[in-house]
Amino acid sequence: MKQTVSHPVVIGGGPVGLVLALSLQQAGVPVTVLEAQQPGAMYGDGRALALSYGTRQVLEQLGVWSVVSSKVTAIETIHVSQQKGFGRALLKASEHQLPALGYVVSYGALMQALDARMAETGAGIEVRYEVPVKQLHVDTSAAEVTYESAAASNPDVLVTPLAIIADGGRSLEAIPGLVRETKHYGHDALVGLVQTELPHRNIAYERFTPFGPMALLPNGDQFSLVWTGEQAYIDQIAALDDADFLQALHQAFGDRVGKFLQIGKRGRFPLKLSKLEQTFPAHCVVIGNAAQTMHPVAGQGFNVGIRDAMALAKNIAASSAAEWGAAHRLTEYHQSRARDTGRGLIFTDFLVNVFSNDLIGVGLLRGAGLGALSLLPAARRFLVSKMSYGS
Ligand SMILES: Cc1cc2nc3c(=O)[nH]c(=O)nc-3n(C[C@H](O)[C@H](O)[C@H](O)COP(=O)(O)OP(=O)(O)OC[C@H]3O[C@@H](n4cnc5c(N)ncnc54)[C@H](O)[C@@H]3O)c2cc1C
Structure with missing residues (x-):
């Protein structure tokens, strides 16, 4: 069946797609979301997302924060510290008149809160579940979105003035006019919940090691561990039994949180830097992880995606319905996001390259950098502002 709608269609009902849908709804713009999975499929996903203070403000504005x-x-x-080297830096929320430098929440809890808020707010958002989009065709007048559903034996087609790809970058790779540039780090992230001897006291630890950065993020009464390194190195630590794994973790991390007592289910994902080149067709725009994927070293990726969603909602709300999907409007959107996205990518890539190798002199440089950060309030202010609100 072919159906034509006069409003935007979002492909992917992950957190970025749903934040966009809620903000469009708030602006009085109707929206349809096409999601491949069934409702609630991600509620059990324990991956820890690091939310910036700016993302908290967005969730407050959308009425989601009070739920989550x-x-x-x-x-x-x-x-912030480095293994086998001097220098460390402390960033404190109180020094920057913020209630917190950021927040940790599980992917599943955030999805549940977004769904609950959508159920509360009612009209304006239509979510179709279990409808994987298979194809997107864009021409000069509209976008045609082809998706499968259990209800129909043939694929359905939705024609819209604006198709917004928020699929996390995992399915719609080959769309004419969209070119992706990808750098594979050859590194993986190993993630899991760890129980430590000492309480976290709301401190997040970022530690640079010669193998790659690692982080311990306070999450409930435990820490979420993000341990990155070359794939062969992660293969080795992933193969350890729990007792040896906890010991290796202690060795890499040091004594700051006492002994590592327990590790939960370990997950793993490959790390890459991926971005879209500046060629965009009309009637189609890409946001969130689908538009840019970053190394998780500074917890930036998800927050950049949320800022994409907010900027796009603002752009759509400020346009007349006849302009939705118009090339000049999408160009304005891309221009408004270029600086923030570009800086996020450069910053995380820089941290990975400079803070994760053992070249002679680089350790000293890192130590000097951390020392400077520790001594210079202006440098800390700059960093905290960028982490909270982007560029
Ligand atoms: C395996 C993995 C582990 C991660 N772990 C961490 C972590 O520990 N910490 C961290 O900060 N970040 C992590 N990230 C990154 C983080 O998950 C992303 O920054 C965040 O999820 C981006 O949100 P999004 O809405 O753009 O994309 P996603 O969360 O990927 O959401 C995309 C949505 O689109 C749907 N979809 C996909 N294809 C289609 C299609 N063809 N048709 C319809 N719907 C579709 C999906 O079902 C999903 O609901 C991880 C990423 C991955 C892939």
């Missing part, structure tokens, strides 16, 4: 806040852990201090 009981499941969120505040980061009040960030402790």
